[in-house]
Amino acid sequence: MFAERIPPTPTFELLAEGLTKKGFATADHVLSLQDVLVILEEMRAQEHAFKKSGIGQANDYTVLHTRRGDYIKWLSMETAPEVTKMYLQFVHQLRLFLNRYCFLGLQDLEAHFTKYPVGTRYVRHVDAFSKDDNRRISIVLYINPSWTNGDGGELLLYPKSEGTPEKISPLAGRLVIFESTIEHEVLPSKIERHSITGWLLHEKRFF
Numbered sequence: 001m002f003a004e005r006i007p008p009t010p011t012f013e014l015l016a017e018g019l020t021k022k023g024f025a026t027a028d029h030v031l032s033l034q035d036v037l038v039i040l041e042e043m044r045a046q047e048h049a050f051k052k053s054g055i056g057q058a059n060d061y062t063v064l065h066t067r068r069g070d071y072i073k074w075l076s077m078e079t080a081p082e083v084t085k086m087y088l089q090f091v092h093q094l095r096l097f098l099n100r101y102c103f104l105g106l107q108d109l110e111a112h113f114t115k116y117p118v119g120t121r122y123v124r125h126v127d128a129f130s131k132d133d134n135r136r137i138s139i140v141l142y143i144n145p146s147w148t149n150g151d152g153g154e155l156l157l158y159p160k161s162e163g164t165p166e167k168i169s170p171l172a173g174r175l176v177i178f179e180s181t182i183e184h185e186v187l188p189s190k191i192e193r194h195s196i197t198g199w200l201l202h203e204k205r206f207f
């Protein structure tokens with residue numbers, strides 16, 4: 001069981017506290033290196049199903065390679081491979097914890113595998129859509145076992161008002177959560193960069 005692999009409560013409390021005080025938080029070693037490596041294999045096994053990501057929603061959706069270079073594969077609880085699924089269950093537990101701790105009323109999760117090929121980036125943006133604020137909390141787990149300083153691909157989180165951005169390295173097993181209205185960008189990555197990217201949603205929707 002995942003609950004035995006991850007001691008959630010202290011991690012959840014730190015994440016909730018950071019989110020409340022600063023609008024973002026990180027936690028390291030949320031997964032063991034072994035689990036990270038298994039997720040990387042699970043992602044690679046679905047390589048053929050990855051699609052070029054786009055920007056916007058529904059009728060506004062466009063693919064712009066220069067602004068956003070990643071490839072994605074949407075996940076569902078029913079079909080996700082084993083360790084990926086356990087991670088998604090962990091995120092749902094975090095969602096329930098945040099609802100209790102911060103009264104956020106988050107009803108659902110959407111998530112995808114993400115791959116940035118060498119040399120790609122995602123320019124400064126927000127995750128909440130301009131006409132739809134259903135995405136409330138962005139949540140990213142990094143799956144880069146060989147990442148070292150100089151490889152690029154860091155996440156920059158811009159402060160809500162003034163100040164210098166926070167730079168977060170995409171280290172294996174690191175989780176970052178932030179309010180989806182916060183501006184952020186992914187710096188160009190010199191290595192292939194993997195993550196599971198998700199959003200905690202205000203409303204559950206059935207399409």
Ligand code: OGA
Nearest residue numbers: 122127140155186195197
């Ligand atoms: C995104 C995003 C951040 C990251 O997918 O919208 O900004 O660090 N990801 O991967």
Ligand code: MN
Nearest residue numbers: 125126127184
């Ligand atoms: Mn984003």
